[in-house]
Amino acid sequence: MWFLAEGAGLPALREHLRARFQRWLVRRIPPARSVTLDQRRIFIFPSRVGFFFFACLLVMLVAAINYENNMSYALTFLLATLFVIAVLHSYANLSGLTLRALRAGEGFPRQLVPFSIGLACATRRGHHALWLGFEDDPEAVAVSVMPERGATVTLYREAGERGPFRPGRLRVESRYPLGLLRCWTWVDLDLVGLAYPRPLPYPEPLGSGAGQPRGRPARRPGEDEFFGLRDYRAGDRLRQVYWKGLARGQTLQSKQYAAGAASLDWLDWDAFPGIARERRLSFLCQQCLDLHRRGRRFGLRLPGNQLAAGAGDGQRDRVLRALGNFAPPPEAER
Amino acid sequence: MKAAQQIPRNALAWIILCQVLLLAPHGLRVPAWLLLLYLAAFGWRVQLYRNRLPAPTRWLKLVLIGAAMAGIGWSYGSLIGLEPTVALLLAAYALKLVESVSRKDAYVLIFLGFFLLITEFLFSQDLLIVVYASFVAWLLTAALVALHRTGEGFELAPLRVAGVMLAQAFPLMLVLFFLFPRIGPLWNVPIRAHAAQTGMSDFLRPGDVARLTQSTEVAFRARFAGEVPQARDLYWRGLVMSVLEDDTWRSLRFFEAPPAQRRPAPVEAVGAVLDYSVIIEPTQQHWLYALRYAEPQESGVMALADYTLYSPATLESERRYSVRSWPGAAIGLELDTWRRRLETRLPEGENPRALALARQLRAAADDDEAFIARVLALFREQPFRYTLQPPLLGDDPVDDFLFGTRAGFCEHYANAFAVLMRAAGVPARIVAGYQGGEINPMNGTVIVHQFDAHAWNEVWLEGQGWMRVDPTAAVSPARVEFGLETAVQGEGSFLAGSPLSPLRYRAVSWVNTLRLRYDALTYRWQSWVVGFDSERQVELLGKWFGRIDAKRFVAVLLGSFGVVLAAVALALLVRAGPRRDPLLRAWARLRARLVRAGVPVHAGDSPATVLARAQQRYPAAAADLGVLAEEFTALLYRPVGSGDLRRLQQRLRRLRLSSQ
Numbered sequence: 001m002w003f004l005a006e007g008a009g010l011p012a013l014r015e016h017l018r019a020r021f022q023r024w025l026v027r028r029i030p031p032a033r034s035v036t037l038d039q040r041r042i043f044i045f046p047s048r049v050g051f052f053f054f055a056c057l058l059v060m061l062v063a064a065i066n067y068e069n070n071m072s073y074a075l076t077f078l079l080a081t082l083f084v085i086a087v088l089h090s091y092a093n094l095s096g097l098t099l100r101a102l103r104a105g106e107g108f109p110r111q112l113v114p115f116s117i118g119l120a121c122a123t124r125r126g127h128h129a130l131w132l133g134f135e136d137d138p139e140a141v142a143v144s145v146m147p148e149r150g151a152t153v154t155l156y157r158e159a160g161e162r163g164p165f166r167p168g169r170l171r172v173e174s175r176y177p178l179g180l181l182r183c184w185t186w187v188d189l190d191l192v193g194l195a196y197p198r199p200l201p202y203p204e205p206l207g208s209g210a211g212q213p214r215g216r217p218a219r220r221p222g223e224d225e226f227f228g229l230r231d232y233r234a235g236d237r238l239r240q241v242y243w244k245g246l247a248r249g250q251t252l253q254s255k256q257y258a259a260g261a262a263s264l265d266w267l268d269w270d271a272f273p274g275i276a277r278e279r280r281l282s283f284l285c286q287q288c289l290d291l292h293r294r295g296r297r298f299g300l301r302l303p304g305n306q307l308a309a310g311a312g313d314g315q316r317d318r319v320l321r322a323l324g325n326f327a328p329p330p331e332a333e334r
Numbered sequence: 335m336k337a338a339q340q341i342p343r344n345a346l347a348w349i350i351l352c353q354v355l356l357l358a359p360h361g362l363r364v365p366a367w368l369l370l371l372y373l374a375a376f377g378w379r380v381q382l383y384r385n386r387l388p389a390p391t392r393w394l395k396l397v398l399i400g401a402a403m404a405g406i407g408w409s410y411g412s413l414i415g416l417e418p419t420v421a422l423l424l425a426a427y428a429l430k431l432v433e434s435v436s437r438k439d440a441y442v443l444i445f446l447g448f449f450l451l452i453t454e455f456l457f458s459q460d461l462l463i464v465v466y467a468s469f470v471a472w473l474l475t476a477a478l479v480a481l482h483r484t485g486e487g488f489e490l491a492p493l494r495v496a497g498v499m500l501a502q503a504f505p506l507m508l509v510l511f512f513l514f515p516r517i518g519p520l521w522n523v524p525i526r527a528h529a530a531q532t533g534m535s536d537f538l539r540p541g542d543v544a545r546l547t548q549s550t551e552v553a554f555r556a557r558f559a560g561e562v563p564q565a566r567d568l569y570w571r572g573l574v575m576s577v578l579e580d581d582t583w584r585s586l587r588f589f590e591a592p593p594a595q596r597r598p599a600p601v602e603a604v605g606a607v608l609d610y611s612v613i614i615e616p617t618q619q620h621w622l623y624a625l626r627y628a629e630p631q632e633s634g635v636m637a638l639a640d641y642t643l644y645s646p647a648t649l650e651s652e653r654r655y656s657v658r659s660w661p662g663a664a665i666g667l668e669l670d671t672w673r674r675r676l677e678t679r680l681p682e683g684e685n686p687r688a689l690a691l692a693r694q695l696r697a698a699a700d701d702d703e704a705f706i707a708r709v710l711a712l713f714r715e716q717p718f719r720y721t722l723q724p725p726l727l728g729d730d731p732v733d734d735f736l737f738g739t740r741a742g743f744c745e746h747y748a749n750a751f752a753v754l755m756r757a758a759g760v761p762a763r764i765v766a767g768y769q770g771g772e773i774n775p776m777n778g779t780v781i782v783h784q785f786d787a788h789a790w791n792e793v794w795l796e797g798q799g800w801m802r803v804d805p806t807a808a809v810s811p812a813r814v815e816f817g818l819e820t821a822v823q824g825e826g827s828f829l830a831g832s833p834l835s836p837l838r839y840r841a842v843s844w845v846n847t848l849r850l851r852y853d854a855l856t857y858r859w860q861s862w863v864v865g866f867d868s869e870r871q872v873e874l875l876g877k878w879f880g881r882i883d884a885k886r887f888v889a890v891l892l893g894s895f896g897v898v899l900a901a902v903a904l905a906l907l908v909r910a911g912p913r914r915d916p917l918l919r920a921w922a923r924l925r926a927r928l929v930r931a932g933v934p935v936h937a938g939d940s941p942a943t944v945l946a947r948a949q950q951r952y953p954a955a956a957a958d959l960g961v962l963a964e965e966f967t968a969l970l971y972r973p974v975g976s977g978d979l980r981r982l983q984q985r986l987r988r989l990r991l992s993s994q
Contacts, residue, residue, distance in 0.1 A: 049441050056445045060452055066519040069651060070864050071455040071464055074511050075471065079448060081506035082475065084895070085499050085902060092906040125906075129482045144484045176482045177495050178475070179441065 025169070031188035034100040036122075037172070041185045042094050044087060050180035053083065083180055090183040093176045096123045097130070097145065101189035102152065104167075106196065106321065112156040113193045115167055119153060121145040129176040135168045135186065159195035162278060162324055167191055196324040202272070202283035229253045265291055265298040266309075267319065281323050288323070292316040303328050341440045341481065344488060346383070348477035349443050350376060353431065355470045356450045357424065359463065364421050365409040368428075371402065375428040382432070390432055398429055420453045440481050447474045459651060459864045461856055472496055502902045509894045512875070513887060516868040533617045534572050534766050538583040538789060540731060543766070544722055544743040547818060549784035550835040552615055553768055554623060555857050556780045559609035563625075565770045566814045567661065569790065569802060570623040570782060572767035574640035576677055578756075581731055583749065583764050591639060592672060598637050601627050605662025613654045613860045620645050622655060623767055623782075626802070627663040631656035632869065640763075641665050641800075654865035664799040669761060677761035677794065685732040685753060692757035702760050702795055706803060709754050713747065713808040716740065720810035722827040744813070747805040748789040761794035765802075770817050776854035783837070785818050785829065917974055920982060921966060931991045941966040952991050961985065 029041050046054070057080055064072035098120040105113035121127055126147045133140035134157055145151045157167040170191075173184035229242055232252035242253040267287050272280045284300070291298045292315070299309035300319045307322055309315075341349075357372055381387040390398070402425035403413065410418040427446055434443055451467050451474075475496035483492060533553055535542070554570075575583035588596060608625060622635060622643040630637060635655050636644045645653065669677075680689075695712075699705035719741040727734040732753045735746050742750075748764045755762030769788035771780040790804040807814040813821035819828045819840075829838050836849040862870075875882050879890065921941055929935050933948045945963035949956040965982055 052441065053445060056449065060449060062520065063452055063456075065517060066521065067456055067651075068516070068519060068867070069452075069455050069459065070511075070866050071459045071467070072452045073514065074507060074863075075448065075451055075455070075467070077510035077514070078471070078500065078503055078507040081503040081510065082499060084506065084899070085503045088899065088902050088906055089495075089499060095907060129484050142484050177479045177499065179437075179478060179482050 025186055026188075029185070029187055031190040033190050034098060035187045035189065036098045037094050037096065037185055037187075039091075039095070041187065042091060042183060043185060044091055044181055044183045047175055047180060047182040049175075050083070050182075053079075053180050057083075082178070086178045086180055089177050090174065090181040092123075092125065093127055093174050094130075094172065094183050094185065096121070097127045097172070098122065099170070099172065099187055099189060101191050104191045104193045105156075106194040106317075106324065107159045108196050109159050109161055109198050111159050113159045113167075113195075114154045114156055115191050115193065117153050117155065117170065117189065117191075119143065119145045119151045121147055121149065123147065127174070129174055131171075131173045133171050133173075135171055137168075140171075140173070157193065159193060162195050162197045162281065163327075164192050164194050164325065167193060194321065194324045196320045197278065197281040197285040199286035199289055200279065200282035202286050229255060265296055267291075267298060267300045269302045277328065281326060285320065285323055288316060288319045302326055341434065341437060342483070343383075344483070344492070345440060345477055345481040346379075347488070348473060348480050348492065349440060349447075350379070350431070352447050352470060352473045352477055353427065353443075355466075355473065356427075356447055356454075359454055359458075359466065360420065360424060360450075363417065363457065364424060365405070367405060367409075368421060368424060371425060372428045375431050378432045379434075389435065395429070395433060399426075402426075402429065416453075416456060420450075420456075423450060423453065437481060440477075444474055444478050444481075447477075456651075461852075461859045464859075472500055475500060502898070505898050506895060509891065512866075512871070513891055516866075516871055532615070533619065533784065534621070534787065535619070536573055536575075536585045536621075538575055538745055538749075538764060538766055539581065540724075540727065540742070540745055540749065543745045543787045543789050544724070546787040547722060547743075547785040548829065548832070550829055550832050550837045551784045552853075553782045553784050553786065554612050554614040555853075555860070556610050556612045556771070556782065557778065557857070557861075558780070562773055562778065562780060563608065563661070565773075565817065566807075567625075568768075568770050568780065569625065569765075569788075569804075570768040570771075571626055571628070571642055571765050572621045572623045573765070574642055574792070575764040575766060576640070578679070578681060578753070580681075583752075586640070586676070588638075595639055595670065595672065598639050598641055599666060599668060601641070601660075601663055601665050603627065603629070603660045603663050605660050608659040608661065609656075610659070611654060611656040611861075613652055613857070613865055614649060616651050616653075617649045619649060620647075622649075622653075624657045625659040625661060627661075627665050628657045628659045631658055652860050652864050654861060654867070654870075666794065667797075667799040669794055674761055674794075677763055678756045678759055680753065680756050685730045687730075688732045688736055688750070688753055689757040691736070692754040695754075696758035696760075702793070705758060705760065706755070706793060709751060710803070710805060710808040713751075713805050718742075718747075718809045720806065720813060720821055721825060722822050723825065744806040745789040747809060748791050751791050751803065751805040755791070755793055763792050765790050765792055769804075769814060772817075774850050774853055774857075776850050777857060779854070779857050781853055788813075916979055917966075917969055917982075920979070920986065924962070924986060927991070941970070948991075955989060955991055958985070958989050962989070 029035070035041070057076055060072065060076040060079070063069070064076050100118040100120065102116035102118045104115055107113040117132065119127070119130070124147050127145040130143050130145065131140040132143065132153050132155060134155060137157070139156075141153050141155060143151050143153050155167075155170075159165060169186040169188050171184060171186055173182060175182055229245070230253065232241060232254050236254040240254045242255050245251075245253050267284050269280065269284070272283050275283070288298065288300075292311075292313070295311065297309050297311040298315065298319070300307040300322055302322060305322060305326070307315075307318055310318070353372075353376075357369070361369060378387055378390075382389060403422065406418050406421045406425065407413050410421065412418060413422065423446070427443070427450065430439065430443055430446070434440060448471065451471060454463065454467055472493070473496075476492040479492035479495045483489070532549075532551070533546070573585050576586050577584050610625075612623065614622060622645055624630075624643050627641060628637075628643060630643055632655060634645065634647070636646060638644050643655075643657070645655075692709075695708050696705045699708050717740055720743070721741050722743060724742040724746060725739045727739065732750050735742055735750050745764075752762045752764050766787075766789045768782045768786040769790070770786050771782040773780055788806070790802060790806065792800040793803050794800050804814060810821045822828050829835055832838065836845055839845040840849075866874075872882065879886055925935060925944065928944060928948050931948075931951070933944065933951050935944050935947075942963045945959045945966070949959045952959070962982075962985060965978075965985065969978055969982070
């Protein structure tokens with residue numbers, strides 16, 4: 001038999017069972033952006049506390065038998081049947097819960113990336129004390145969904161290497177109402193997060209106009225020309241704040257510097273020839289971050305993909321996303 | 335899955351409440367210092383919660399546990415037995431509260447709470463106790479629910495959830511309760527070694543019965559199959575005392591009798607028959623009470639040589655037994671020499687005047703019967719008094735009593751009578767038990783209280799066997815006819831020690847009715863629930879299901895579980911389904927109405943589109959339809975108040991769709 005074969009020890013057996021379980025799970029609960037829990041998807045089993053409770057019941061039953069005490073019998077049986085009733089209540093607590101993928105996060109490798117999940121309740125009872133977490137992640141978040149009111153839960157997952165990544169199946173678990181039973185499910189909300197390239201310090205780019213604007217000396221951000229004042233916005237850097245005005249009793253204002261309309265830069269795949277793909281993307285990533293910090297306008301040229309020039313946070317995110325998602329056509333791999 | 339490990343504040347509040355309620359009924363049973371320990375534990379827990387005090391260290395915990403065990407050993411004299419065990423559990427429960435921080439500890443506290451409820455039942459299964467315990471069980475379940483809720487503020491929802499679940503579990507519990515086979519004890523368990531024995535003891539000293547008559551507690555309840563005999567005929571025999579030593583009467587030990595004399599001699603059962611069952615309250619003793627001549631109707635009840643009934647097992651909880659009695663049958667017709675010697679033996683050199691009197695009276699009488707009549711006449715004619723407060727007697731108590739004080743209670747008369755009989759060579763002994771009883775008109779049971787305790791005599795006569803003689807009846811006929819209360823009316827000593835007992839207010843009609851109703855309820859409770867044993871089980875299941883076999887058992891069990899669980903599932907999953915938005919419901923109704931009226935409606939049409947089409951079809955109602963379209967569209971996109979809905983409903987009712 002397969003598990004008696006040479007070298008197939010216990011770990012192999014466990015691995016085999018795990019794989020089988022995963023395949024079964026995919027068939028039983030296929031990935032979907034929105035899942036409503038029903039009897040196909042809910043598993044239920046006594047928790048450790050449940051087994052402890054059962055042991056207590058046995059002791060109580062022995063006491064009832066030995067003392068031939070009818071009220072002790074009654075209490076023991078009441079608790080035992082409570083356990084049975086609790087199966088239905090535990091199940092009902094998960095049943096009817098709708099989980100929806102709201103937003104998959106993005107981030108740099110090894111960063112914690114947020115995933116937002118919407119919970120909706122269609123019953124009058126609500127869903128109490130749900131614990132949500134990704135598979136093989138010990139961290140979980142508790143949430144209760146009240147009737148006719150939704151809830152949003154944000155879970156964090158560490159991003160892997162560059163590219164799209166799946167956080168894994170979502171574990172939804174509840175021990176409500178008595179803690180004697182563990183009622184859980186594994187849903188795949190088809191969440192796909194994105195890991196950007198890891199930024200790496202880049203060498204002087206080749207050829208025309210990449211890193212530095214042509215014909216102008218490199219300037220440090222503080223040396224950009226003063227442009228004017230505007231009202232302070234959350235997120236403005238402290239050195240930008242017009243402290244003198246504040247001291248004079250004016251409202252909080254920020255100094256604006258013109259980055260210079262002419263300073264259009266291109267992040268170019270071809271600026272780093274002969275470098276491995278991931279490394280190249282890492283250079284571009286760092287470049288993008290530098291340019292954004294300086295408040296420049298910049299665009300991106302990748303094989304098979306070109307992003308028009310732009311500035312600000314939006315442009316940075318667009319560029320990082322393009323870098324993260326980059327999957328080159330085969331001929332570009334040289 | 336890693337959970338927030340702390341006990342939620344709500345759950346802690348419920349647990350502490352439960353702990354107080356669990357302790358309360360045990361409160362009088364445990365040493366007072368244990369209550370102080372609880373107070374300290376609560377105080378510490380609260381301060382711990384407020385970060386005013388540190389959690390106990392490991393060695394402090396060990397010291398506390400050791401101290402608690404030592405204290406209990408010191409208070410009870412041992413750690414073995416039910417009472418010390420319960421006290422130990424309670425102490426552990428108090429200490430556990432202090433060290434409880436995590437959810438795991440909370441589970442231990444709650445499950446231990448359920449266990450403590452069971453220990454409470456080992457002491458009493460009284461109806462009130464059971465009601466109280468059910469309430470505590472409800473709170474404990476609520477604590478368990480509260481432990482799993484995430485809400486921050488105080489809420490009563492756990493109570494509701496726990497109540498619903500317990501109510502759903504209740505019918506299943508009943509099924510298990512009646513079907514679960516009642517097997518005997520699996521092994522010997524610690525008994526209530528520290529509980530006071532109640533009722534009669536097998537010693538009788540002057541003053542013992544009088545002390546019993548201060549108690550308002552019920553000794554037992556009896557229910558007769560036929561008519562209840564007159565109160566004066568209800569002599570409930572419990573113990574027969576044949577040995578007089580050191581001014582104390584006691585019953586003969588089983589092994590003091592020669593082997594041939596240990597079993598009752600056969601009795602010719604003739605005359606009227608009484609069938610009845612008795613439910614006796616726990617006494618921690620062995621004897622059972624019955625009218626003579628009694629034959630037990632079940633195993634587990636022994637008949638002794640002196641025709642009393644005996645339970646080999648200590649009566650630790652309520653016990654029900656059935657008896658058949660022949661009041662007219664003669665018992666002990668043959669008196670063997672050994673027994674004659676035993677029943678006429680008197681201590682040497684005591685009560686010389688009484689002995690002389692007895693011999694003198696016997697010599698004057700023709701036979702034993704005439705002698706007995708003479709002695710009873712003596713009690714009747716001389717100024718003897720029946721009192722609950724007799725004066726003290728000296729070294730020769732019978733002499734003092736007969737020639738000095740002449741005031742006493744039943745045991746004084748029984749004692750004096752037996753001594754006089756024996757002095758004249760007539761075999762005589764004392765019977766201790768209860769006399770009379772109160773008939774409860776609600777259910778026809780006879781309630782026998784401790785204050786019905788009585789002592790009388792049996793005298794052996796040739797050809798008649800052991801005859802009952804009650805010298806007290808000669809002194810105070812009212813005692814036997816109407817009971818103790820009437821007999822000591824002039825004295826005001828009836829239940830002098832229990833000013834609040836409802837028995838003292840029997841004259842107040844509604845108090846008495848209430849008391850008797852409750853007693854009838856207690857009887858039902860005891861005979862059907864507390865006294866439910868294997869015999870009752872066989873009887874009951876036989877009545878319900880005809881034949882009792884395993885197949886039927888399992889079918890009933892599974893069937894009842896299936897029905898109840900299906901009903902619960904229906905309530906939980908179907909009825910509690912999504913509640914539809916009233917606005918959408920209203921729109922669905924209008925839409926259906928328009929479809930019936932012939933307006934073309936397609937899936938995905940908005941209310942505005944459909945109503946616009948309806949306007950074309952029914953121009954007469956165009957204005958109304960237009961307003962409705964506006965209303966629906968507006969309400970779909972803003973919060974709906976109850977006033978909005980009412981207005982919409984009125985508009986819908988007013989809407990008339992006529993072709994012209």
